[in-house]
Amino acid sequence: MASAQDFIRPGFTGSPLERIDNERDHPGMFEARQADPNARLLKMTGLDPVATAEGRLDWAPLSEAPGGVELALLGLIDDAPRFVALEQQAAGSNHNLIWRLLDGLPEGEAGTYAAARSLIDWHSRHRFCANCGSATVTFRAGWARRCGGCGAEHFPRTDPVVIMLAEYQGRVLIGRQPRFPAGRYSALAGFIEVGESIEEAVARELFEEAGVRATGVRYLASQPWPFPSSLMMACIAPVESDAVTLDDNELEHAMWVDRDQVMAALAGDPAAPFIAPPPYAIAHTLFSRWVAGA
């Protein structure tokens, strides 16, 4: 009963991290893992990784962590506890070095980085209680914060996003936002709102951004996207017509492309009608799988 989807490996997936999240609230576990001589600290500068000369994630012995810095336990890799430091100024000290490293990271390392980055960023922007305004403190091995005032518990947020190709008579709809690099087009996308399903959000976004009506939705694959903490869900949606009405607040241009054109873009052909998203973006997976018949 296994389907093709079992073998799709979008960017930022495949981390070897064992999260041991069911142990996070075990008394003494966090301290015991810190005392483990094999414990390692992910080397970061703000929200960026400090890479090795080979362009891999780098880990220091936990004993080299600066004194007094707050830690979170990411989980285990090769049975060794893996920590990150939760720095106060993480968000402000981001230089976006990650974008130069992503293409070269070994499989699975981007996923480990994604968990670390999203967690650091969430802590840096959630030091106070949204319920009462008091200061909060970390608990659950760095995976939650509790309010010192009202006692409310807060957990890292993950924002579900749909990203989808409208499909009509063998072509799919691609669009570009003004902020994209020159020539780049991608699938359309948008945040899922409260009270919506994935399928409803796909239909809503396609209609709002491009005026096309979905007649169905096929889920394809998902990936985390740690900028800051999205969960991207890639879908294909057959639509009623190829008449497009663009929302020019969202997109500056959109066009229909066929399989040959998408294949040319994925191959980096300079004659392709657009530049495809990079391999670590699930839009790339979506194009690749659509070309393969998904």
Added chain:
Amino acid sequence: MASAQDFIRPGFTGSPLERIDNERDHPGMFEARQADPNARLLKMTGLDPVATAEGRLDWAPLSEAPGGVELALLGLIDDAPRFVALEQQAAGSNHNLIWRLLDGLPEGEAGTYAAARSLIDWHSRHRFCANCGSATVTFRAGWARRCGGCGAEHFPRTDPVVIMLAEYQGRVLIGRQPRFPAGRYSALAGFIEVGESIEEAVARELFEEAGVRATGVRYLASQPWPFPSSLMMACIAPVESDAVTLDDNELEHAMWVDRDQVMAALAGDPAAPFIAPPPYAIAHTLFSRWVAGA
């Protein structure tokens, strides 16, 4: 190219609400919609709907809204603007009347209620800025809050959750939590964490809760679950073996059931080995579709 999935209608989906979210920041739009003589207010008491005698959602003319109450624009139904009041004490005044109404609500009304409930609940617990602790105020027609101190913008959160049936040799794994009604079993479930895909979360939760290893993941359908604001994503995962190691912090019992047993439970047969989840829960959809060959 439409698949069977196009016709799955889980609970809390199918709302006729047009969210017009791309108009929320248009200057004057919110005020103009409030001035529309057709504008309606969803009647609520805390987080519960005030139902009509027929057990439907009830709407009052917006002019009957109490003075000074903060409003959010849910969207349009039948071209009429639909509002909810954002009450300060919403979370505390919840009597859970909704559970008695859900089975009887006409199609689509549970989805409209889901959007309203999640939005009210989010505002009631997010009156302060998580970044700096200052008070926040609503903007974007009631769909966001802005901090009066640091200016940070905050948006309603939607928490993605995986709910899945492990499958082995024609049987699926069901479990019960101690808080379930007597006899009730359901699919296993858990929150997706930062840095994870849907497929990875399914595999992690099945291993942690039941010790079974997934060899693949098939996505089936999704639904919003407004208690308080989950997005449920239903999957089926073939596993390597039927040897179960239960995490008894999560589940008090688990068992493998075959198609006939699931069909008996869905039919309400008193001889069935378990009581199925109610139709408005996506676990019910998951069982129904699995029985149908999904």
